[in-house]
Amino acid sequence: AQSVAQPEDQVNVAEGNPLTVKCTYSVSGNPYLFWYVQYPNRGLQFLLKYITGDNLVKGSYGFEAEFNKSQTSFHLKKPSALVSDSALYFCAVRDASNFGNEKLTFGTGTRLTIIP
Amino acid sequence: SAVISQKPSRDICQRGTSLTIQCQVDSQVTMMFWYRQQPGQSLTLIATANQGSEATYESGFVIDKFPISRPNLTFSTLTVSNMSPEDSSIYLCSVVGGRVLNTGELFFGEGSRLTVL
Numbered sequence: 001a002q003s004v005a006q007p008e009d010q011v012n013v014a015e016g017n018p019l020t021v022k023c024t025y026s027v028s029g030n031p032y033l034f035w036y037v038q039y040p041n042r043g044l045q046f047l048l049k050y051i052t053g054d055n056l057v058k059g060s061y062g063f064e065a066e067f068n069k070s071q072t073s074f075h076l077k078k079p080s081a082l083v084s085d086s087a088l089y090f091c092a093v094r095d096a097s098n099f100g101n102e103k104l105t106f107g108t109g110t111r112l113t114i115i116p
Numbered sequence: 117s118a119v120i121s122q123k124p125s126r127d128i129c130q131r132g133t134s135l136t137i138q139c140q141v142d143s144q145v146t147m148m149f150w151y152r153q154q155p156g157q158s159l160t161l162i163a164t165a166n167q168g169s170e171a172t173y174e175s176g177f178v179i180d181k182f183p184i185s186r187p188n189l190t191f192s193t194l195t196v197s198n199m200s201p202e203d204s205s206i207y208l209c210s211v212v213g214g215r216v217l218n219t220g221e222l223f224f225g226e227g228s229r230l231t232v233l
Contacts, residue, residue: 034221043120043208043224044159090158092222103174104149104222106159 002027002095006107013081014115021076021089021110029097033074034104035065038088047089050074061085081114088112118143118211120225128231134197137228139209144189146212149222150182153206162207165192199232206230 003026013019025031032051036044048059055067065076074091091107119142129135139148150162162182163171171184185193196203206227212220 036222036224041229043226044210044222046117046213046221046223049221103161103164108158 002031002093002098002103002105004091004093004105004107006089006091006110008110009108010111010113012113012115015083016080019078019081019085019112019114021091021112023074023076023091023107024072025074025091025093026072027093027095029095031072031074032094032096033065033067034092034094035059035063035074035076036090036092036106038090038109040087044090047076083114083116086112086114118145118213118223120209120211120223122209122225122228124228125226126229126231128233129199130233131200133199134195135199135230136193136195137207137209139192139194139225141190141211146189148186148192149210150184150192150194151208151210151224153208153227155204159208162194196230199230201232204230204232 005024007022034049035047037047038044047063048057048065050057050067058064063078065074067074089110092104094104121140123138148165151159152162153159161174162177163173163184165171165184165186167186167189181197183195206229208227209225210222213223
């Protein structure tokens with residue numbers, strides 16, 4: 001079984017400050033990890049993913065995420081928040097050992113609000 | 117990346133009726149996924165649609181309620197049958213990007229927002 005936890009429903013950050021959106025996961029094998037963003041009345045947009053290699057992955061719009069195997073975490077980060085970053089963020093996981101089953105499990109989402 | 121078009125983008129439906137959502141992709145894809153996002157909730161996978169075979173449904177979802185068609189490699193439909201207010205959700209079509217299914221990220225359509233009265 002695979003699961004994702006996003007412990008914070010809401011995160012508020014002042015514009016210009018660094019932001020972190022937390023995500024922890026659980027899989028039987030090795031994880032493939034993803035972050036998505038959803039703006040109001042829109043579908044989900046892919047931000048970044050971790051498959052293998054460097055634990056720090058960089059993605060769209062200046063976002064990055066750090067894979068920590070010992071803590072089973074994949075927190076999303078940005079050094080300086082913009083008001084336009086305000087949106088709903090979803091973490092997702094897929095078990096690398098599940099060949100032929102590309103099911104992606106999503107977390108419950110974190111609403112990020114950047115305060116001007 | 118894949119470009120995914122969904123129709124309708126939104127609709128208001130009466131209880132007991134059925135609605136078919138269309139999903140068109142700008143490239144050929146092996147697998148298409150249908151997700152549901154209930155108000156204020158995360159995404160839940162309804163089923164996986166493979167061309168030329170029956171869709172594979174997740175626990176809690178059945179073909180009679182959510183029949184799916186996949187006539188070719190670029191198109192799929194999801195029907196929400198005999199709707200009730202509990203079916204009010206955003207329904208999202210998605211496909212895996214890249215050449216390797218297991219490591220590719222999902223690309224999503226804009227979603228179809230259904231409100232059932």
